[in-house]
Amino acid sequence: xxxxxxxxxxxxxxxxxxxxxxxxxxxxxxxxxxxxxxxxxxxxxxxxxxxxxxxxxxxxxxxxxxxxxxxxxxxxxxxxxxxxxxxxxxxxxxxxxxxxxxxxxxxxxxxxxxxxxxxxxxxxxxxxxxxxxxxxxxxxxxxxxxxxxxxxxxxxxxxxxxxxxxxxxxxxxxxxxxxxxxxxxxxxxxxxxxxxxxxxxxxxxxxxxxxxxxxxxxxxxxxxxxxxxxxxxxxxxxxxxxxxxxxxxxxxxxxxxxxxxxxxxxxxxxxxxxxxxxxxxxxxxxxxxxxxxxxxxxxxxxxxxxxxxxxxxxxxxxxxxxxxxxxxxxxxxxxxxxxxxxxxxxxxxxxxxxxxxxxxxxxxxxxxxxxxxxxxxxxxxxxxxxxxxxxxxxxxxxxxxxxxxxxxxxxxxxxxxxxxxxxxxxxxxxxxxxxxxxxxxxxxxxxxxxxxxxxxxxxxxxxxxxxxxxxxxxxxxxxxxxxxxxxxxxxxxxxxxxxxxxxxxxxxxxxxxxxxxxxxxxxxxxxxxxxxxxxxxxxxxxxxxxxxxxxxxxxxxxxxxxxxxxxxxxxxxxxxxxxxxxxxxxxxxxxxxxxxxxxxxxxxxxxxxxxxxxxxxxxxxxxxxxxxxxxxxxxxxxxxxxxxxxxxxxxxxxxxxxxxxxxxxxxxxxxxxxxxxxxxxxxxxxxxxxxxxxxxxxxxxxxxxxxxxxxxxxxxxxxxxxxxxxxxxxxxxxxxxxxxxxxxxxxxxxxx
Ligand code: BGC
Numbered sequence: 001x002x003x004x005x006x007x008x009x010x011x012x013x014x015x016x017x018x019x020x021x022x023x024x025x026x027x028x029x030x031x032x033x034x035x036x037x038x039x040x041x042x043x044x045x046x047x048x049x050x051x052x053x054x055x056x057x058x059x060x061x062x063x064x065x066x067x068x069x070x071x072x073x074x075x076x077x078x079x080x081x082x083x084x085x086x087x088x089x090x091x092x093x094x095x096x097x098x099x100x101x102x103x104x105x106x107x108x109x110x111x112x113x114x115x116x117x118x119x120x121x122x123x124x125x126x127x128x129x130x131x132x133x134x135x136x137x138x139x140x141x142x143x144x145x146x147x148x149x150x151x152x153x154x155x156x157x158x159x160x161x162x163x164x165x166x167x168x169x170x171x172x173x174x175x176x177x178x179x180x181x182x183x184x185x186x187x188x189x190x191x192x193x194x195x196x197x198x199x200x201x202x203x204x205x206x207x208x209x210x211x212x213x214x215x216x217x218x219x220x221x222x223x224x225x226x227x228x229x230x231x232x233x234x235x236x237x238x239x240x241x242x243x244x245x246x247x248x249x250x251x252x253x254x255x256x257x258x259x260x261x262x263x264x265x266x267x268x269x270x271x272x273x274x275x276x277x278x279x280x281x282x283x284x285x286x287x288x289x290x291x292x293x294x295x296x297x298x299x300x301x302x303x304x305x306x307x308x309x310x311x312x313x314x315x316x317x318x319x320x321x322x323x324x325x326x327x328x329x330x331x332x333x334x335x336x337x338x339x340x341x342x343x344x345x346x347x348x349x350x351x352x353x354x355x356x357x358x359x360x361x362x363x364x365x366x367x368x369x370x371x372x373x374x375x376x377x378x379x380x381x382x383x384x385x386x387x388x389x390x391x392x393x394x395x396x397x398x399x400x401x402x403x404x405x406x407x408x409x410x411x412x413x414x415x416x417x418x419x420x421x422x423x424x425x426x427x428x429x430x431x432x433x434x435x436x437x438x439x440x441x442x443x444x445x446x447x448x449x450x451x452x453x454x455x456x457x458x459x460x461x462x463x464x465x466x467x468x469x470x471x472x473x474x475x476x477x478x479x480x481x482x483x484x485x486x487x488x489x490x491x492x493x494x495x496x497x498x499x500x501x502x503x504x505x506x507x508x509x510x511x512x513x514x515x516x517x518x519x520x521x522x523x524x525x526x527x528x529x530x531x532x533x534x535x536x537x538x539x540x541x542x543x544x545x546x547x548x549x550x551x552x553x554x555x556x557x558x559x560x561x562x563x564x565x566x567x568x569x570x571x572x573x574x575x576x577x578x579x580x581x582x583x584x585x586x587x588x589x590x591x592x593x594x595x596x597x598x599x600x601x602x603x604x605x606x607x608x609x610x611x612x613x614x615x616x617x618x619x620x621x622x623x624x625x626x627x628x629x630x631x632x633x634x635x636x637x638x639x640x641x642x643x644x645x646x647x648x649x650x651x652x653x654x655x656x657x658x659x660x661x662x663x664x665x666x667x668x669x670x671x672x673x674x675x676x677x678x679x680x681x682x683x684x685x686x687x688x689x690x691x692x693x694x695x696x697x698x699x700x701x702x703x704x705x706x707x708x709x710x711x712x713x714x715x716x717x718x719x720x721x722x723x724x725x726x727x728x729x730x731x732x733x734x735x736x737x738x739x740x741x742x743x744x745x746x747x748x749x750x751x752x
Pocket of ligand 1: 228229348
């Protein structure tokens with residue numbers, strides 16, 4: 001063990017300031033004089049992008065294994081799978097001497113247009129939190145750190161370095177924070193990477209509330225915060241706000257500013273010492289564990305990538321065309337992606353791999369397959385010769401499998417998409433083939449949803465997302481039924497772009513107005529009762545599942561109770577399969593405007609034909625709560641809630657009701673502007689207040705034309721001061737009423 005405090009006491013001011021920024025693009029600094037070693041960090045998240053030491057180009061990386069990107073792995077809904085992928089990556093990092101893997105990336109998919117959605121997990125914060133915590137636990141079990149990113153609210157690429165994500169506290173807490181919160185509480189990542197953007201006008205990299213208060217004081221984060229690459233605005237302010245490490249190197253410029261600030265008294269040296277300590281703790285945590293032999297066998301990890309990919313693919317539609325027959329039928333694979341698939345997205349997560357399998361070659365072992373290119377892989381416009389050849393082949397075959405999706409240039413880190421369409425040539429190809437062939441199967445390679453105008457015309461759709469270098473064998477196995485699809489959508493596929501929740505405000509320019517608030521993804525489509533192409537949580541299997549016997553441990557619960565929910569799932573089909581059972585909670589109290597339902601847990605079960613298993617969920621107060629801004633905490637209103645056990649967000653199989661009773665009192669301070677509705681029930685029978693009511697009622701009505709309930713409603717929304725106009729009450733009596741309320745309630749009151 002190293003005595004870090006002692007080391008810090010021996011460091012010069014310049015050495016300490018220097019340690020708070022990188023030595024270069026990927027390393028922390030070492031200090032030979034004191035024997036302090038450096039460590040390397042590398043991207044992440046779905047493979048190792050370690051700079052090749054034989055090159056000076058920081059973006060030239062060693063050859064590594066490209067696992068499925070998060071858009072795909074999210075669809076596994078499988079914590080164990082994420083953990084095990086993390087373990088493999090951790091092992092690779094150890095073998096390559098990388099101390100921190102820069103991931104997972106958990107920003108919420110606010111719009112399908114975000115260029116980086118392929119790297120992010122979900123539109124749902126619960127899912128993003130659970131899966132990222134599992135991934136982190138996996139990587140870190142190998143004594144390699146992670147850097148969960150980008151904290152926070154980095155949901156667009158347009159002007160990502162200068163745009164402010166503007167939203168209310170409730171939206172931040174309910175949608176944009178929880179993935180980070182869960183990861184910190186369940187997995188303690190060694191590091192957190194702050195985002196480029198501002199939040200409500202304050203850069204994340206110098207946001208005291210974000211980094212010191214919420215992340216550390218509230219959630220208990222113990223590691224260090226590093227900047228996204230070049231995210232530092234004001235270095236000294238950032239250090240005080242809790243940004244420990246600037247990446248990459250600022251060439252000494254910002255280090256000098258830190259030294260100057262300590263010297264002129266604007267920065268307390270203890271703040272610098274704390275940052276240095278946090279960084280050194282993680283440096284030694286990595287360096288102090290030698291950990292024996294670590295291997296990085298690309299062949300073995302490629303197989304692992306194939307196994308993972310199979311667990312992620314989502315069968316969106318199947319009229320019976322899948323699985324494909326292994327013999328006899330004339331099968332055509334059409335589309336450039338069949339031979340040259342798109343396996344990952346562009347930008348900092350891009351893995352240098354050459355070992356890419358394709359479905360055409362991988363499927364050869366199952367059947368004889370003919371092929372036509374159909375379209376140019378990177379083009380938008382139709383190549384008439386390729387189209388004609390493909391249509392001819394489709395007409396001459398028994399089934400046409402069209403490999404389609406988005407070309408590389410359509411989505412990448414650094415910019416957002418402008419529309420949700422696939423290239424024109426691909427849509428046209430599908431349309432034309434549907435005219436000559438009844439059995440059309442579409443296999444999609446994309447990092448984010450696309451519009452599917454041809455959906456109703458085709459027999460089956462398999463969404464493979466960007467599923468890494470082993471996509472070929474995984475796709476072939478699913479198509480031919482050697483593996484049973486079990487992925488579920490981690491995001492909604494809307495009908496069209498103009499349906500999306502932030503259509504009017506995405507992307508922001510200097511300010512991104514998150515006006516849709518908490519209504520992101522299915523929370524929005526459900527509330528608006530909109531038709532979607534495929535709902536969140538949807539995914540078919542080659543077998544079928546029946547849900548039965550929902551049981552709750554209680555019919556009434558309070559803030560401290562844990563509600564246990566059981567349900568039985570049975571495989572009613574002919575082959576083994578896995579089903580992700582989803583639990584949603586719906587607040588029926590009507591107390592606050594809330595989503596129709598929200599995902600609060602999920603369990604993936606594997607079942608043999610005929611087999612049944614009981615799944616058990618445990619829900620605490622948080623599962624029923626929303627973030628109450630005035631209370632500054634989570635609040636579960638009094639009232640009834642539905643517990644829904646579902647196969648997707650739009651396929652609720654079982655429902656049971658529970659009543660929640662809270663003992664939490666909400667802040668209440670009466671003034672002249674407090675509305676009657678806030679204390680009406682309480683007021684009944686109290687002489688002073690009754691008098692006020694009747695005066696107002698009289699003044700307001702001047703007669704008896706209104707129903708008593710209508711009067712109650714009208715008065716309910718009036719402030720106490722209205723008594724002056726309608727009731728002719730003196731200021732003195734009004735003040736007495738205000739005082740009485742404050743005395744009786746003492747600053748807070750139970751929900752009525
Ligand atoms: C990205 C990060 C990445 C970093 C280092 C930045 O541009 O936003 O996600 O980890 O570069 O490559």
